[in-house]
Amino acid sequence: MDVFLQTLVAGVLKGGLYALIGIGMTLIMGVMGIINLAHGQLMMLAMYVTFVLNTMGVDPYFSLFVAMPLLFLLGVGLQKFLLNPLIKADTILPENQVLMTVGIGMALTEIVRFGFTSDYKYITTTYSNETFFLGKISFSMALTIAFGIAIAFTVAMFFFLIKTDLGRSIRATAQDKDAATLMGVNTGRITVITFGLGSALVAAAGCLLAPVYYIFPDLGGPFTAKAFIITILGGLGSTVGAIFGGVTLGLAESMGATYFGMEYEDIIGLTIFVLVLLFLPGGFKRLTKV
């Protein structure tokens, strides 16, 4: 029972971070109708920002204030100069934008590899390995803090989407781009802002993950896959769904690691993907719309 509870706690904590990754992805998905296959790579970049700042003595949590704006700007640039021009181009392949994100992801990974080699980097903080106990269950300090901040961001994001004009415009664009355009929403600008926001959110996840994870250029790919699975699980374009999907994946992974073995972590995600594909294909509806 204790093992089970422990696994449950670990899964939920991890799930909070996954939710943050998933929300960024799902926002982009909703507004542009494409899967961003550079999502994990953007997170990787944020982790390196955190790493560099840390070597200069900056605390990972404080680097949130640097990494998020930086990644926001990068996201804005990517959308504006690389993705938006594709919308107008007359091309045969419908998946050009997705393909573009693949190219961006590859380039980001390799550029980072040039700067930092493929070696694993670690950020060690006083709390990296600290744990506290509630009853017999141990909580990782860093993951608990990360969970708290992730929840805060998620809630803030909700208020932003529901209460602010900009947030409403984003939701309108996600629901029906043409209608939104007719209502006077500048959808071009919205896509740019959304990509920026999505990148900033995944950057936050990167900063929070950095103290408890190892950092290397190739971690982008697996995390893109996770983000992808989360969004599918939760129903594409749905913010609430992303939270649900994130926690489910977190739980599934930690259950899998406890009861099957560590090496099955990746397989679990894939299995979920295949199961959704087989039994819940309707979740993809959003994708087909654009």
Add this chain to the structure above:
Amino acid sequence: MKKNLLPILLLAVLAAVPLVLQDNYYLHLLILFLMWVVIGSAWNLIAGYTGQVSFGDAAFFGCGAYTAGLLATHFGVSTWWGLALGGFTAVAVGLPFGWICFRMRGAYFALATLALNEVLRHGATIAEGFTGGMVGILIMPSFVSKIPYYYIALALAAASLASLQWVVRSKPGYYFVSIREDQDAAESLGIDTHLYKMLSLAYAAFWTGMAGALYMNYMGFIDPHVVFNLHDISIMAILVGIVGGVGTVYGPAVGAFVMVTVQEMFRSGFFGLFKWLGAVSGSDSLVRVAAVLTQAHVLGFGLLVVVVILFLPNGIVGDWPKIRKRVFRLDAGA
């Protein structure tokens, strides 16, 4: 008939190459080029003609390669049997997969192919007892000389192009393009879009699997990372398809030529240009540039994806009018 003259002439020239050129290095590059013609054309049929973009060609490539390799290691069968069977294994994997994915439209298929490749890669890694896991499969090559491989590859490439040409000019070809242009319209014209997407996938899987089996035979070594590789196989296939020309018969052949050259350029540091320059000028930094370049091929691929999609989304052949206009205008300005 006149239209077919150029390809036939080219085939004749390529067939004569080993008579004059026996340098292993160039033969090796040509074999790779021919292999990529096969893969690129197959990708082009499903993506460029049918509009169902595959991001996971490596899955079918790997199926073919492993079929050949496993036949040899487990049954002692000549790996050449695998050449034929490899294609069919890929089809056997592709059809149920397509049946599931094509129920939904849009990017669904593209993303699922990525997942399929991951599933197979993990599968091949975990099933150690059967596939050799991470260690991979090593076989004795059948020939010492590269020339037999060259002719086999040439035959495959020629056959794949001929079949492609035949397919796109007959009923399935019209149906594939109709599906790409508008699925609803296609259905209303009596086209079973689900069936024809599956046929298109089967065709692509078959030839990609054949190419995989050829790779196993020729290179003599595979492991999960080599054949189920996102960058070196799946993305390369897309680049070959796009650079040459989406939805054109000979585009991918052009693309294969360009991409194999580019790949080799990175691998060899611009064919040793920088090394040579460094040696001549005695400059250390040039030598370092050469070393960096050889490591940069994935970066090069990534940037190439970005640049090609941005400026040549329909490829050299597909965007030829655009290229010509640009160049022409440049001339007029000068």
Add this chain to the structure above:
Amino acid sequence: MAYFQVDKLVKYFGGLAAVNGVSFEVAQGEIFGLIGPNGSGKTTTFNMISGYHRPTSGKVFFQGREIHRLPTHKICHLGIGRTFQVVKPLGRMTVLDNVIAAAYSRVSTHHKAREEALRAIEFCGLMPVKDVLAKSLPIAGRKRLEITRAMATQPKLLLLDETAAGLNPTELVEAIDLIQKIRANGTTIIIIEHIMHVIMTISDRIHAINFGQTIAEGTPKKVAANQAVIEAYLGTDYA
């Protein structure tokens, strides 16, 4: 049993009943008009007949056969052709290739398909633009291509969805001519049309719906005089 019949068709989109119990019969060789204000469920009815939407309930019969569970392509092969209100040209194919793709539903060699396609193109008057890319056609051309393509599938029953909308007066006359020519050829037609004088002149009988429900059926004259139809089109104030 009637040549073609829809029986109590119902289609819900979520909570919205787009079509709510529509029934009618069409005789062989007839031009049957389907009218109704915007959003009254005409296109949805066509989509159910041609297999794009499964009816929530109700049935469709063609030549004595239940067809509402068949996929779209099978319905085409049975001999029901359709055009789309929002035209769907195969943009990067030439007009000829568009029609060849359609002709392949009846023949299998390229030679025959081309022959059939050219015949349909000639019949519908698209010869001058046959080698033009479909996406570069103006709207009138695209509407005509819709009809040509449907004709190349050799339909016994043709569903025309607002093929006259957006045409100028000359084009309108040509469109009416074409429709009459198609009927003279032996094809039964169900036509949706907003332009009243078009539908009134060419239909043998008209079926009017509003909010997914039948409000009138009969000869053009009778329907035009019907109180419910006038109210639906002009609003109660004018009635």
